[in-house]
Amino acid sequence: MTTIRYRKGIKVTELTEDHLSQEKNVKPEGKVLSGGKLWKRLSLIVGGTVAISLGLLTSVYLATLHENDLWFSNIKEVEREISFRTECGLYYSYYKEMLQATSIQQGLHGLIYDNKTESLRTINILQRMNVYQEVFLSILYRILPIQKYLEPIYFYIYTLFGLQALYVIALYVTSWLLSGTWLSGLLAAFWYFTNRIDTTRVEFTIPLRENWALPFFAVQIAAITYLFRPHLRPLREKLTLLAVFISTSLFSLTWQFNQFMMLIQALVLFILDCLDMLPTKKVTRLYIIQLTSILLVCVLQFFNTMILGSLLISFNVSVLLAKTLQKTLKMGSLLNRFGKLFFHVLMVLCLTLLVNKFIKKILNVESDEHIFKFLRAKFGFGATRDFDANLYLCEEAFGLLPFNTFARLSDTLLFYAYLFVLFLMAIAAAVIAFQNLSCSADIQSKDKMEICTILKPGAAYNLMHTILFGCLALSTMRMKYLWISHVCVFASFGLCSTEVWGFILKSVHLYTPQRVCVTRYFIPIITLLYLSYKFCPGMMDELSELREFYDPDTVELMNWIKSNTPKNAAIAGSMQLLAGVKLCTGRILTNHPHYEDKTLRERTKQVYQIYAKRSPEDVYSILKSFGTNYVILEDSICYGTRHSRGCRLRDLLDIANGHIMDGQGENEPDLKPSMYPRFCEEIKRNLASYSMYFTRVFQNKTFHVYKLAKYK
Numbered sequence: 001m002t003t004i005r006y007r008k009g010i011k012v013t014e015l016t017e018d019h020l021s022q023e024k025n026v027k028p029e030g031k032v033l034s035g036g037k038l039w040k041r042l043s044l045i046v047g048g049t050v051a052i053s054l055g056l057l058t059s060v061y062l063a064t065l066h067e068n069d070l071w072f073s074n075i076k077e078v079e080r081e082i083s084f085r086t087e088c089g090l091y092y093s094y095y096k097e098m099l100q101a102t103s104i105q106q107g108l109h110g111l112i113y114d115n116k117t118e119s120l121r122t123i124n125i126l127q128r129m130n131v132y133q134e135v136f137l138s139i140l141y142r143i144l145p146i147q148k149y150l151e152p153i154y155f156y157i158y159t160l161f162g163l164q165a166l167y168v169i170a171l172y173v174t175s176w177l178l179s180g181t182w183l184s185g186l187l188a189a190f191w192y193f194t195n196r197i198d199t200t201r202v203e204f205t206i207p208l209r210e211n212w213a214l215p216f217f218a219v220q221i222a223a224i225t226y227l228f229r230p231h232l233r234p235l236r237e238k239l240t241l242l243a244v245f246i247s248t249s250l251f252s253l254t255w256q257f258n259q260f261m262m263l264i265q266a267l268v269l270f271i272l273d274c275l276d277m278l279p280t281k282k283v284t285r286l287y288i289i290q291l292t293s294i295l296l297v298c299v300l301q302f303f304n305t306m307i308l309g310s311l312l313i314s315f316n317v318s319v320l321l322a323k324t325l326q327k328t329l330k331m332g333s334l335l336n337r338f339g340k341l342f343f344h345v346l347m348v349l350c351l352t353l354l355v356n357k358f359i360k361k362i363l364n365v366e367s368d369e370h371i372f373k374f375l376r377a378k379f380g381f382g383a384t385r386d387f388d389a390n391l392y393l394c395e396e397a398f399g400l401l402p403f404n405t406f407a408r409l410s411d412t413l414l415f416y417a418y419l420f421v422l423f424l425m426a427i428a429a430a431v432i433a434f435q436n437l438s439c440s441a442d443i444q445s446k447d448k449m450e451i452c453t454i455l456k457p458g459a460a461y462n463l464m465h466t467i468l469f470g471c472l473a474l475s476t477m478r479m480k481y482l483w484i485s486h487v488c489v490f491a492s493f494g495l496c497s498t499e500v501w502g503f504i505l506k507s508v509h510l511y512t513p514q515r516v517c518v519t520r521y522f523i524p525i526i527t528l529l530y531l532s533y534k535f536c537p538g539m540m541d542e543l544s545e546l547r548e549f550y551d552p553d554t555v556e557l558m559n560w561i562k563s564n565t566p567k568n569a570a571i572a573g574s575m576q577l578l579a580g581v582k583l584c585t586g587r588i589l590t591n592h593p594h595y596e597d598k599t600l601r602e603r604t605k606q607v608y609q610i611y612a613k614r615s616p617e618d619v620y621s622i623l624k625s626f627g628t629n630y631v632i633l634e635d636s637i638c639y640g641t642r643h644s645r646g647c648r649l650r651d652l653l654d655i656a657n658g659h660i661m662d663g664q665g666e667n668e669p670d671l672k673p674s675m676y677p678r679f680c681e682e683i684k685r686n687l688a689s690y691s692m693y694f695t696r697v698f699q700n701k702t703f704h705v706y707k708l709a710k711y712k
Contacts, residue, residue, distance in 0.1 A: 047182025421494025
């Protein structure tokens with residue numbers, strides 16, 4: 001096929017004869033066009049059917065794993081609720097509250113003026129936490145005629161498993177859009193299944209915010225990928241922008257870490273726009289959509305100051321302002337453009353910091369300061385004794401991505417395929433970036449132009465997306481679920497790409513269209529057969545494994561609290577346990593796991609003095625200042641069996657209090673011995689100095705509950 005190239009300024013636009021015939025309204029022969037359309041529609045129907053089938057299969061698969069692991073249908077309600085560990089239980093408790101309220105209005109009023117989540121404080125749950133999904137589901141459950149057929153807890157978990165269907169379909173569609181064949185989507189879905197340990201944890205952390213948010217994020221990526229396709233009709237472009245806006249808004253509304261994920265996405269757009277690898281107008285619209293979405297969420301969350309003080313808002317405002325001031329950024333010689341680009345980046349960074357500091361100063365925003373303390377310590381910008389920062393540093397989920405992750409990914413061939421595609425795309429991106437910045441006609445030699453054809457705007461976006469989110473996942477293990485799902489998409493797209501195999505075959509002088517076609521289908525099919533042969537038997541065995549939820553000590557504790565404490569009793573303890581206490585008993589908490597509030601973080605540190613070396617008088621005064629009636633001590637925390645020395649909760653408290661840690665090992669020279677023994681250990685001896693303040697009212701092998709005396 002003859003290719004006619006037209007130059008417009010510094011851009012190179014390639015038009016094939018097919019494009020020219022369309023522009024001149026000259027249609028090919030009817031039979032060929034009709035056959036092509038028929039084949040395209042047939043492929044669309046088959047591919048769409050496969051996508052929906054795989055999505056439904058994912059939902060059933062994960063729901064079955066969850067049922068088999070816990071015997072969820074047969075255990076008691078209190079056991080079902082306890083299975084929502086840590087912050088998951090806190091989020092689900094608001095769904096339960098909304099259903100128990102006499103009306104929707106009363107339920108909403110209870111969330112807006114909540115006085116049970118933090119003792120002696122009235123807080124707005126809708127402002128502080130991302131629980132609109134629980135509110136929506138509770139209202140839906142009330143108005144739908146399903147109460148007789150489906151328990152509330154099943155309606156909740158089935159909704160989450162249903163969202164996983166949407167997640168897989170979105171990954172499938174993104175890979176399909178990039179490669180042009182639905183076989184790529186099928187391979188992406190298979191890799192998602194076979195790498196389930198690293199792509200999702202929904203079956204055992206159902207209410208976690210990321211399980212709500214990531215499906216919408218995947219839909220957004222699919223919509224952005226489609227948006228960057230060339231020659232989009234105006235109506236399709238508007239509908240795609242609407243899809244991006246809706247998915248971005250839902251993603252932002254359902255996860256408190258939305259601003260950090262979207263900031264990375266904004267950086268992706270910024271880098272590619274600076275290198276002239278994306279259409280500038282579309283990038284600007286995406287910046288505006290991000291801003292509009294996050295501000296909409298801010299309004300829905302009653303003007304949450306953490307959102308207003310986010311780097312995302314400051315960055316997007318700064319980029320739009322800098323683009324307005326520097327309209328000639330993409331003109332001039334290579335050195336001239338490098339200079340302008342350097343100045344542009346510097347301007348954006350300075351404006352971002354200035355705008356962010358100004359907003360935080362005006363609004364007195366301190367909600368996210370613990371995150372920046374953690375990041376500074378994590379990346380080696382000075383050691384810290386800050387309790388909150390060290391709490392994150394010692395959590396495995398916020399540590400570096402373990403090396404054995406790559407061994408698992410290699411076992412499914414995903415990592416090898418990903419590196420292969422990433423290497424080719426990165427080279428193409430470097431060539432195109434240099435070509436765009438140089439604006440030179442001589443550099444566009446035949447070989448360089450060949451490699452440039454493998455990186456279209458949609459592929460360029462996904463390339464930079466996978467690189468930046470990969471860096472995030474490598475530094476913070478919890479974020480691997482964002483990255484590895486996209487790795488499945490990116491690797492499968494490369495293996496099914498006409499451009500990739502065309503470039504490789506041309507490089508070894510074996511190119512023919514037939515060989516490209518055979519290779520782009522043969523390699524994925526062989527990979528699918530390998531995955532089916534090696535992993536399907538194991539997945540079937542996994543589905544046949546039957547376990548049962550068993551946590552008698554926690555069940556006994558929750559039943560005792562419900563039966564032996566007043567309904568308005570305030571209970572202190574660890575964040576993770578108290579989330580379950582609120583869900584199972586409805587009692588008032590002193591602290592909880594949602595950590596995005598400075599006052600709550602300070603309160604948690606004070607409550608945790610029950611595990612430090614403090615006097616009974618000090619601990620009693622602290623707990624009473626928060627209106628505490630009962631305190632729960634856990635042996636696993638008191639004796640520090642979970643973490644190594646230096647990361648046990650009691651060690652973090654000792655360091656923050658300036659005390660020497662227990663056990664063998666080094667201590668910093670300025671740490672001093674405490675005047676008092678460890679509170680959680682000494683209180684069990686029933687000494688008079690302790691019993692005058694605390695009376696033990698419950699104990700089992702795991703928990704000890706003490707009632708606080710009235711003021712002495």
